[in-house]
Amino acid sequence: MRAVFALVLLVGMALAGMAVYMIQGYMADLETALQQEKAFNAKAGKLVEVYVFAKPKKYGDALAEDDVKLIYWPEKSLPATIFRDKAALFPENATGPRYIMRTTEAYEPVLASRVTEPGQLSSLISKLEKGKRAFAIRVGRDSGISNFVKPDDYIDILWTGNVSGVEGGITRQIESAILVIAVDNVINEGQVEGDSKAQTVTVAATPEQVARLAQAQATGQLTLSLARDATEVVEGTVETNTNDMLGIQKEEVAPEVVVPEVKKCYAKQRSGGVLVDTNVEIPCKN
Numbered sequence: 001m002r003a004v005f006a007l008v009l010l011v012g013m014a015l016a017g018m019a020v021y022m023i024q025g026y027m028a029d030l031e032t033a034l035q036q037e038k039a040f041n042a043k044a045g046k047l048v049e050v051y052v053f054a055k056p057k058k059y060g061d062a063l064a065e066d067d068v069k070l071i072y073w074p075e076k077s078l079p080a081t082i083f084r085d086k087a088a089l090f091p092e093n094a095t096g097p098r099y100i101m102r103t104t105e106a107y108e109p110v111l112a113s114r115v116t117e118p119g120q121l122s123s124l125i126s127k128l129e130k131g132k133r134a135f136a137i138r139v140g141r142d143s144g145i146s147n148f149v150k151p152d153d154y155i156d157i158l159w160t161g162n163v164s165g166v167e168g169g170i171t172r173q174i175e176s177a178i179l180v181i182a183v184d185n186v187i188n189e190g191q192v193e194g195d196s197k198a199q200t201v202t203v204a205a206t207p208e209q210v211a212r213l214a215q216a217q218a219t220g221q222l223t224l225s226l227a228r229d230a231t232e233v234v235e236g237t238v239e240t241n242t243n244d245m246l247g248i249q250k251e252e253v254a255p256e257v258v259v260p261e262v263k264k265c266y267a268k269q270r271s272g273g274v275l276v277d278t279n280v281e282i283p284c285k286n
Contacts, residue, residue, distance in 0.1 A: 047072040051083045051110040060122045062097040065090055068110055081112035094118030101126040103152065127181040132204040134181060135213055137222060139201050145224050149201055153180045154227040156234065161220025168242030174216055176234040177227045179204045
């Protein structure tokens, strides 16, 4: 009986020791996690709640309350115009919703520069970067992609016209991967119907590009082609003419050799008081 009691006591002490060991390990892990959290908090600083977009939004979309959500953000890294107060983002007495001024992705911070004032509509000016100008290009059935191009697409622009000395005229690419900011009077991609044919395409261009486009539009025909994005810039000159297009090589005509005429002079003799030519060749006098 005493042996059984001693055995039970030993087993109990072993289990107790194991439990103490496991608790010590757990406490050590917990202490390590707490230290890591303290180090992270010290590095990140105080976290505060701010509003971010809960879903992607396109230019011109109205902003609703379910389009945003609150997340924690390091207070020391807050952008100056980020929204933290719901009453500021969605005022009770607003005359209308805010509208998106830049295409956004989910979890981007809601900044004052990303949305209009309550009730204020988006405008074409808000799509222009500093130093850019809006220029409208007249398009039609022969413009290449007039029924496919939409706002926020990138296009190449080609000019076709007559040039002195070139038979049939030439076609040259004059702009590459230029941003479309409006189609007709529409500045939001979602408002463009798939089967609509554009009459004008407005692009964002530098003053130098505007001057080239104005001259090109006045002197020839413009054709558009879609580019994938802003990185699809084509370097160098892209140009062709009718002969290049058809593979016609202009035959080179050898220049005609002109043999200078040799002047011959003949002696004269008097016959009956009149000077007449003879067949006697003499040197010509200069």
